[in-house]
Amino acid sequence: MTSAGAVVEVGVDLGGTATRVVVRHDDVTVGHTTVTTSDLGKGSPDQRARSLWSVIKDIVSTDMDLSSIGIAASGPIDVRTGIIENADTLEWFSGFNLVGLMAALSGVPVFIENDAVAAAIGEYQHGAGRDAERLLLVTLGTGIGVALLEHGQPFRQFNGQHPDSGHIPVFGDNVICYCGLTGCWEQSASRLALERALSPLHSGEVSPTELISLISAKARGGDEMATEAFVEYGRKVGRGIALLHTVYGPSVTVIGGTVANTFDLFSSGMNQSLTRADGFYLPVDIVRAELGPEAGAIGAAALAKDRSSEKPSVLRKAT
Ligand SMILES: [Zn+2]
Numbered sequence: 200m201t202s203a204g205a206v207v208e209v210g211v212d213l214g215g216t217a218t219r220v221v222v223r224h225d226d227v228t229v230g231h232t233t234v235t236t237s238d239l240g241k242g243s244p245d246q247r248a249r250s251l252w253s254v255i256k257d258i259v260s261t262d263m264d265l266s267s268i269g270i271a272a273s274g275p276i277d278v279r280t281g282i283i284e285n286a287d288t289l290e291w292f293s294g295f296n297l298v299g300l301m302a303a304l305s306g307v308p309v310f311i312e313n314d315a316v317a318a319a320i321g322e323y324q325h326g327a328g329r330d331a332e333r334l335l336l337v338t339l340g341t342g343i344g345v346a347l348l349e350h351g352q353p354f355r356q357f358n359g360q361h362p363d364s365g366h367i368p369v370f371g372d373n374v375i376c377y378c379g380l381t382g383c384w385e386q387s388a389s390r391l392a393l394e395r396a397l398s399p400l401h402s403g404e405v406s407p408t409e410l411i412s413l414i415s416a417k418a419r420g421g422d423e424m425a426t427e428a429f430v431e432y433g434r435k436v437g438r439g440i441a442l443l444h445t446v447y448g449p450s451v452t453v454i455g456g457t458v459a460n461t462f463d464l465f466s467s468g469m470n471q472s473l474t475r476a477d478g479f480y481l482p483v484d485i486v487r488a489e490l491g492p493e494a495g496a497i498g499a500a501a502l503a504k505d506r507s508s509e510k511p512s513v514l515r516k517a518t
Pocket of ligand 1: 365
């Protein structure tokens, strides 16, 4: 329980499917909820912001003192304007000033960030990448999310955007990705790609989550085809990580996303792709994420807390 008048921050992780909201006091989660994002997407932009604010109000009790809100959102975000530009998977919250509307409704500063960056900040402050000098976060999900932090600060492109490194072209195939390039990493190494690779190994009707769970149990039981499927998937995961290690030289790489549950099965394949000749060795710790599915929301709350205390604010503060 928090004491009356406790200062809290709220972190929101707007995902294409689910939206997670956490309330944090003294860097501890004191409330959380998960709602279906499409349920928040009804009506005008103003109504959508009101729906989100209503979810937040439900878990911030009236005796708490809300100080700031951080929003993590999937896809490209113009951090200068606070506008989400993800018409592909987050259309309900794209193309309008969500930050401004939320600030007007709540009366507190509101900050926005890419979800991979927010998750990296969460892992940097409270998880597997604590205080890493250079942290690389790779989230294996529907796509592949990547973020790099240097001393806790996100690396960005010249225009302020977070580099969408799931789309580094590391394979020589001719499959055209929805981004327009060919051979994109996430086309072969996302969770969806793993599901495609595993589906021939099971004949019955199962959900994608059950499929990964069933085949990983087979692999842990010694089934050779199941084992090789994960090793081959690991090789593909490693191809992109090898490139990122070469370019960024992180001190710690954190692997997150639901597929990280099978880290024990794909890490040997991944390490094959990361093996370098003597003289090219890179000392990088590769570890599993610790914060689980709430990493993005926890990171969003942490960045809201940090940025609302910055003077002058170098990142967007809604007015
Ligand atoms: Zn692509």
